[in-house]
Amino acid sequence: MDEDLLIFAIDLAQRLGADYAEARLHRTKELGCLLRNGASEPAVIQDAYGIGIRVICSGSLSFSATNDISKKNIESMVENAIKRAKASLPLLKNKVNLSEEKSINADWKAEEKKNIENVGFEDLFSLIKDIDNLIKNGKKDVSFPNRLLSSSTLLEEKIYINTNGTKIKSRVPRVSFSSYITASYQGKITTITIPSGYSQLAGSGGWEVVERLKIFEYVEKEAENLSLAIKSEQNPPKEILDVIVGPQVSGIIAHESAGHPGEADRILGREAAQAGESYLKPNDLGIKIGSEEAYVSDDPTIPHSNGFYLYDDEGVFARKRKLIEAGVIREFLHNRATAYEFNTSSNGSSRASSYDREPIVRMANTFVEPGDYSLDELFEDVNLGVYIKSFMEWNIDDKRLNQRYVGLEAYLIEKGEIKGMVKNPVLEITTPKLWNSVDARGKDIDFVGATCGKGDPMQGIPVWTGGPNMRLRSIRLGAR
Numbered sequence: 001m002d003e004d005l006l007i008f009a010i011d012l013a014q015r016l017g018a019d020y021a022e023a024r025l026h027r028t029k030e031l032g033c034l035l036r037n038g039a040s041e042p043a044v045i046q047d048a049y050g051i052g053i054r055v056i057c058s059g060s061l062s063f064s065a066t067n068d069i070s071k072k073n074i075e076s077m078v079e080n081a082i083k084r085a086k087a088s089l090p091l092l093k094n095k096v097n098l099s100e101e102k103s104i105n106a107d108w109k110a111e112e113k114k115n116i117e118n119v120g121f122e123d124l125f126s127l128i129k130d131i132d133n134l135i136k137n138g139k140k141d142v143s144f145p146n147r148l149l150s151s152s153t154l155l156e157e158k159i160y161i162n163t164n165g166t167k168i169k170s171r172v173p174r175v176s177f178s179s180y181i182t183a184s185y186q187g188k189i190t191t192i193t194i195p196s197g198y199s200q201l202a203g204s205g206g207w208e209v210v211e212r213l214k215i216f217e218y219v220e221k222e223a224e225n226l227s228l229a230i231k232s233e234q235n236p237p238k239e240i241l242d243v244i245v246g247p248q249v250s251g252i253i254a255h256e257s258a259g260h261p262g263e264a265d266r267i268l269g270r271e272a273a274q275a276g277e278s279y280l281k282p283n284d285l286g287i288k289i290g291s292e293e294a295y296v297s298d299d300p301t302i303p304h305s306n307g308f309y310l311y312d313d314e315g316v317f318a319r320k321r322k323l324i325e326a327g328v329i330r331e332f333l334h335n336r337a338t339a340y341e342f343n344t345s346s347n348g349s350s351r352a353s354s355y356d357r358e359p360i361v362r363m364a365n366t367f368v369e370p371g372d373y374s375l376d377e378l379f380e381d382v383n384l385g386v387y388i389k390s391f392m393e394w395n396i397d398d399k400r401l402n403q404r405y406v407g408l409e410a411y412l413i414e415k416g417e418i419k420g421m422v423k424n425p426v427l428e429i430t431t432p433k434l435w436n437s438v439d440a441r442g443k444d445i446d447f448v449g450a451t452c453g454k455g456d457p458m459q460g461i462p463v464w465t466g467g468p469n470m471r472l473r474s475i476r477l478g479a480r
Helices: 003-015 071-087 121-135 215-231 247-262 336-341 375-380 431-437
Strands: 020-036 044-057 060-066 105-109 143-162 167-185 188-192 201-204 241-245 296-298 321-325 365-368 384-388 391-396 402-407 410-414 417-421 425-430 438-441 446-454 459-467 470-475
Touching (some): 003 020, 003 143, 121 215, 247 296, 247 365, 247 391, 402 431, 425 431, 431 438
Parallel strands (some): 365 459
Antiparallel strands (some): 044 060, 241 470, 296 321, 391 402, 410 417, 438 470
């Protein structure tokens, strides 16, 4: 990757009248394999390599990208970007300004013990064939007549330079597994995923990620548990009760009802047409949204995480963002443009999925913070309740105010003890009611991988969602 091309691009932009310029060489190389009912599907290879530049002229921003990285083409691209920025000036209602940030010179990599570039299609196919052999005959009298298993590797490499003197090189490899399974029991068909909730087993690192995530043990155990859930016929109680949600459920809740509405571009209305709005307003920092036990953070610096990074795509140092503390909205997710409008500093939340996508405000690893209780201790103080360990479906409105989660693996709790499984309990609740209902959080935290979608054109970004077991008081559940 030739950083001289980036220097050439931003120097030319300045000579042509740009007040600010940045350039990013960005390569994403992905290998993907599919196995359908034990038979290999055509493999996928994607290798995207190009340059993206942004320029600001008198408050007018322009973004351009190309995969033709010849010097002549880059020169033409920069010239066109400057022309577009200047031509847009008469149309501007609000000028773009960026927060002042420190210049940085860094070269960082995610830990990688088994080089991802040594992993080929045969390794990926072997992985999912071995997994398929574990589940193809079904579990607990439940058959799996249709199974679509997916494994992939993703290598992301970047060089970023801006006119403030920042230069950053990075390398992040990732490995992921996901599945879609048709389960059949006594003639009834149910679609499930492992992990549940259309998530992934995923993390950053080399091929050692497979061993670190204990994929084989996880899939076999999950297949058994979900088979039992499918066989359950008991509806959840209709009375007001307590609900304990597992890490997968607390994770999706954190992502959807705290992470997305905390994105500053949503709060300013810039994502309304593409990805939705937010119940939060620009002056809502410090408002009470939940109980003293409501804590949600987003942290891109967690080692081995799917959303791992140390510097964002605007050259800003990444750090943990405390979105909700003791039920109070403490922080929004910012890039440099939104940070300027809020009179603060960027907290390193700007990411782009590819060279031809502009960096926008994104989550990384969003989760409920762990608390002080074991799972048994959470159960002990429940007279009547339901433990929703995993979910099969979720819905949330554009403002992230009303939400619905349908449980998959779920258990009835009576006087602190598990009394069998319940079928598809439905947690339908507003965001303030949910967070105000939290009264205790477990000690242990767990994550699953996901791809978070946002933007126009769409950008799918690797993330983690997670949390501990979390207890909610005085809830009324529905049934599916």
